[in-house]
Amino acid sequence: MTETKQKFNLVKFLTKYAMVIALAVVFILFAALTNRTLLSPQNMTNLMLQNGYVLVMACGMLLCILTGGNIDLSVGSVVCVVGGLAAVMISNMHLPAIPVILLCLLVGLLVGVWQGYWIGYVRIPPFITTLGGMFIFRGIGRLVLNSKTVAIQDPTFLNIFTAYIKIPGLDDGKIKLSPIIVGVAAAAWVILSTVKNRRDRARKGYRQNSALGDFVKAGLIAALILWYCWQLSQYRGISVMLVWVLAICLIYNFITAKTAFGRYFYAVGGNEKATKLSGINTDKIYFIAYANMGLLAGLCGLLCASRVGSVNGSTGTSFEMDAIGSCFIGGASAYGGSGTVGGVVIGALLLGVINMGMSIMGLGDAWQYVIKGGVLLLAVIFDVVTSRKSGAK
């Protein structure tokens, strides 16, 4: 056996899982402060739905940030343009939902292509390009909406994004069964894949983590999935939006962790010159990061439009800051080159739990801003200080 027993190092453990621990602490804190109202099935369902837009955009923002700490300020405005376009086409022009959705995603992508072109090939600083975009698209959004609030009532459109999944025979009762089935399947998959992974590693003679650590981790994740699905089953079941959000997170996690294409983002952020001389088209990487961001902002526009049920000229305001904040809280480096989708999800949830907890407690906007900003700053300070101590760059 090649299992190497590593001595358990508390400091290392705490540093590595600092944000997970912070999330757990904040969660428990607000659960206590709100007399467990936070834990109600309805709130738990809404936690993911309210923050769905942040999660989707943060995935795209992560790619931008990986290329060197570059951000996209325009996404909030793009949400407004795309959401507005969808609302106007569906409600005012009575066009069918599916073509409208495809067209809207295309518009989002085109916005991204426009910005990506300037950033990647002409090398206009991303901050400037997207600051310009933020104003331009906010304006266009208001033009599209004619400065009015437009509601969306088309059932097909709403079903595609916000309905709850209802499988006859499973989800008719008070307790919905489909989340439970999904939850059990997912939990089983987590455990089984850990087993399989360990067996593969053992067979090939690779370095192995301690069995206890691996299984505790898998067990915790499985338990969390089961618990969350149980919460969902007690409310209205699985929302389509949740499926969208999870799918996006999983896809981007796969891209960044497993594909060559994803790895190039880390390379560019780590050392652009070396990456270029390694035969990688770095201009294209920048371009794709922003083109992709446009597409995801477009998707977000649709999600928002259908969740809120209407779009107006200030829809999406300051969404970009939530997405950027989630990335940095989730451990993405402000200089690029490091960060994971998993971290970003945790960052977004941390912000989400704080928001929700404070809303339940009846603390106003003012305090929410103060706390949000404080958390962001603290998280990054922690990151910088610990990585300096550990001697990394």
Next chain:
Amino acid sequence: MADVILEMKSITKEFPGVKALDNVNLKVEAGEIHALIGENGAGKSTLMNVLSGTYPVGSYTGEIYYEGKLCQFKTQKDSEAQGIVIIHQELALIPLLSIGENMFLGNEIKNSMGYIDWDKTFSEAERHMRQVGLNESAQTLVKDIGTGKQQLVEIAKAFSKKVKLLILDEPTSSLNDEDAKMLLDLLIEFKKEGLTSIIITHKLNEIIYCADKATIIRDGSTIETLVKGVDEFSEDRIIKGMVGRSMEDRYPAREHNVQDEVNLEVKNWTVHHPLYPERVVDDNISFHIRRGEVVGFSGLQGAGRTELAMSIFGRSYGTGISGELYIAGQKVDLRSPQDAIRHKLAYVTEDRKTNGLILGESIRFNTTLARLDKVCRGSIIDQDQETQAAEQMTKDMGTKTPTIEQNVGNLSGGNQQKALLGKWMFTEPDILIMDEPTRGIDVGAKYEIYCLINQMVAQGKSVMMISSELPELLGMCDRIYVMNEGRLLAEVDAADATQEGIMGYIIRDTAKA
């Protein structure tokens, strides 16, 4: 005898893995022009940085006596307060500020209210500018005057700091002949007024022209000090001092089995500067490398060797590139590094930290970066295959590391270089361009790199080796091309070549130009 103004005693300065200065002594008398000479990387600039406090006291061993007192400079400001001013090779002026603002940057003249007194600033600036013969308004922006005048501004700036000991690092490298001569005459003029200068330069004719003494540094040690009028003070004598190290067994033996087949051929290659397209960086260069051959490129910094290599490697440098490129007899047009890698060309970059490696990532990440497709199924990375490939390469290169997950930033210089080499060997190249492959690494690691190079050519690969260390080129190469100022001067057989001979080509050409 004049007074000794500066004495540096047994200065030793180590960087991680390298001893940059080893027991260096330097004695400078008041009112002389003292030249400091040595090859690139011999330690001249390091020594001056120790003197100026750029490397603070404590980061080196040894003692510095200035005007008879022991000095312990913590920053450059401390040394400037004593009248020691260093003018770096790269001009440290800010183009968009005026001459006057530049001269008093960080040293502003303030009135009683604490505001900057602009009238006084500009009149003081102009007073010092007249001293160095610069007739410009102090309000002219630095970007609007030529490099010759910019150099004068630097000297005027030194005067504004009440300089007693002026250190000039390659002051004439960016000047034309006329400006250079004017500058040297100026130094001779100031000498009469009692200013002491230390001048670092490669241009031996300048040393003969203006210096009273020349101290030669080689491999971080002082070799000798030649005194004008006492010792023989000629270019030949200085070259001999610069290069006269023994070769010993620092280079592994290799069977020279150069094949007839030409692997890389470059014809009439001309490259222009990317920012100043009218400036020719490489001028009509033709050369070839056979299979199994190591071909050296010798020259000083700025000879255009790196630029030549990078422009060949998929036009990674320069604009207005013209000329023809043949790989294994086929004419090719390499438009990007991708193209170059596809044609089995590899460029092992100079300066592994900024151009070669991603320091914050693991050896595994770096090894496979240039050819990730080799360990991918579809576009998905096969982690097992990647791990195996990286482990194999680490073993082949002899990189010392606990695991391949180690960040390359945490490796020593020699091991970083091996990781870099591994990265490029992973691309399965046929022609390797190695740019300063042993810079900044210790002798043992150098030897191992040389062995790897020998292995490569034994497999029939071709190596283009750019190095500023002449003994290394003589020890490793089959043939050597000598370059200077963007031109190919000569092609010599390494077996017949001598360091003096090659240095002579360069020095004579520099003097002529």
